[in-house]
Structure formats: structure tokens, C-alpha cells
Amino acid sequence: MFPASQTELEFDNFFYSLGYSRVSEDAGNSPMFKNADYVDKNNKIIVELKILEKEHFSNGGVIDSLSTLIVQPDIIDENGFGTYSFSIPEQNRKNRHDSFEEPLRQVLKKANRQLRETKSFYSDNGVYSGYVIIAQTGLESLPVEITAQLTSHILNHDFSEIDGVVICSPHQTLMNPITRKVNGECISITKDWDFLLSQQCKSIADQWCHFLENGGHSRLP
Numbered sequence: 001m002f003p004a005s006q007t008e009l010e011f012d013n014f015f016y017s018l019g020y021s022r023v024s025e026d027a028g029n030s031p032m033f034k035n036a037d038y039v040d041k042n043n044k045i046i047v048e049l050k051i052l053e054k055e056h057f058s059n060g061g062v063i064d065s066l067s068t069l070i071v072q073p074d075i076i077d078e079n080g081f082g083t084y085s086f087s088i089p090e091q092n093r094k095n096r097h098d099s100f101e102e103p104l105r106q107v108l109k110k111a112n113r114q115l116r117e118t119k120s121f122y123s124d125n126g127v128y129s130g131y132v133i134i135a136q137t138g139l140e141s142l143p144v145e146i147t148a149q150l151t152s153h154i155l156n157h158d159f160s161e162i163d164g165v166v167i168c169s170p171h172q173t174l175m176n177p178i179t180r181k182v183n184g185e186c187i188s189i190t191k192d193w194d195f196l197l198s199q200q201c202k203s204i205a206d207q208w209c210h211f212l213e214n215g216g217h218s219r220l221p
Contacts, residue, residue, distance in 0.1 A: 017211065043200075050133065052135065054138055060084070061086075101154070119161065133204070166204050167186070167187050169185050170208075
């Protein structure tokens with residue numbers, strides 16, 4: 001697993017290459033508000049990076065709201081045939097058997113507050129849009145497409161400060177346990193149909209892919 005510090009450094013390099021700066025450069029390292037990570041003051045965009053290091057499906061599990069079962073391979077041949085493990089998780093606070101929605105909701109809840117308070121900090125400079133980057137570095141059993149579906153489901157009901165989310169497997173190490181293929185590396189979603197917000201969010205995802213294609217990982221010390 002890649003350490004969070006390495007992932008953060010890579011995203012620092014990425015966002016600096018796009019003309020963003022760290023919010024801490026304006027607010028200081030210990031501001032009096034919950035700050036997001038990056039800001040583009042020219043285009044009025046704020047971005048919060050969240051890294052998912054924990055594997056929530058080490059023994060398989062359930063995503064209740066998507067009616068999805070996640071299995072883990074035990075003994076698999078080169079064609080993907082074999083045995084898989086699966087266990088039903090304990091009930092969450094909503095009395096549902098679910099492995100991941102509540103942890104993801106807490107991640108988005110924290111990001112929503114950080115975006116809100118950071119937008120307020122920069123409010124004298126106009127209206128800012130806010131996006132979240134979800135980097136799956138330890139959640140290897142879940143394709144980014146499934147994380148995107150669940151994120152979209154959550155955003156349809158909550159968290160008004162989040163205008164869009166980019167979900168990626170930044171180190172390209174995630175593999176679907178059933179198909180045995182490497183998962184797609186990046187996908188963007190927006191909560192409401194707004195052309196500008198949709199294009200901004202998609203642009204971040206596209207530029208991240210371009211960054212990797214042009215040796216992004218090799219830029220690390």
C-alpha cells in the first residue's frame with residue numbers, strides 16, 4: 001500500500017501544475033476553521049482531497065442501497081474461476097447490513113464542512129465551486145465505478161457544498177476480484193446537471209489521467 005504522505009505529495013504536484021495553491025498558504029497551517037486542501041483563485045475552485053486507505057471488504061460485504069454484494073477471491077485460476085468469500089456485516093445505526101455507505105458518508109460529511117468553511121474564507125473573492133477528490137489507495141476490492149455510484153446516491157440527498165466528486169485509484173493498483181482486470185483509474189460525478197460544474201469536475205479527472213500518462217508518478221522524489 002502506498003502511504004498517504006506519498007499520495008498527498010503526488011496530488012500536490014498535480015494541483016500545482018494546474019495553477020492551484022494550498023489553502024494553508026493563505027490561511028496558515030492551523031487556521032481557525034476546517035479548511036480544504038487546494039484553491040484556484042483565478043477560476044474560483046476549491047478542492048478537498050480524501051484518501052481511502054482502509055479495506056472495508058476484506059471478507060466481502062454488502063452495499064445495501066445499491067443492492068450490491070462484494071466478494072473476495074480465495075483460490076482463483078487464471079480464468080477467474082474458483083472460490084470466493086463473503087460475509088454479512090453487522091447492522092449499522094440505520095439497522096441495515098452495509099459495509100461501506102456510513103464510512104463514505106462520514107468522509108463526505110467532513111469534506112462538505114471543509115468546503116463550506118473554506119468557501120466562506122474566500123467569499124470576498126466571489127462564489128467558489130467545491131469538489132472532492134476521493135483517492136482509493138487501500139480499498140482495493142471496490143471498483144471506482146461502484147464508489148461513484150454510492151457517492152452519487154449519497155449526494156442526491158445531502159451535502160450541498162459538494163458540487164462534484166472525482167474518484168480515482170491513483171496508483172493504478174486496484175483489481176476487480178471477479179474479472180481480474182485493473183479497475184478504471186478515474187471517474188467524475190456531479191450532483192446536479194449544471195454544465196459548468198460538470199465540465200469543471202470532468203476536467204479535473206481528465207487532467208489527472210493526463211498527469212499520470214505524462215509520468216506523474218515519476219515526479220516523486
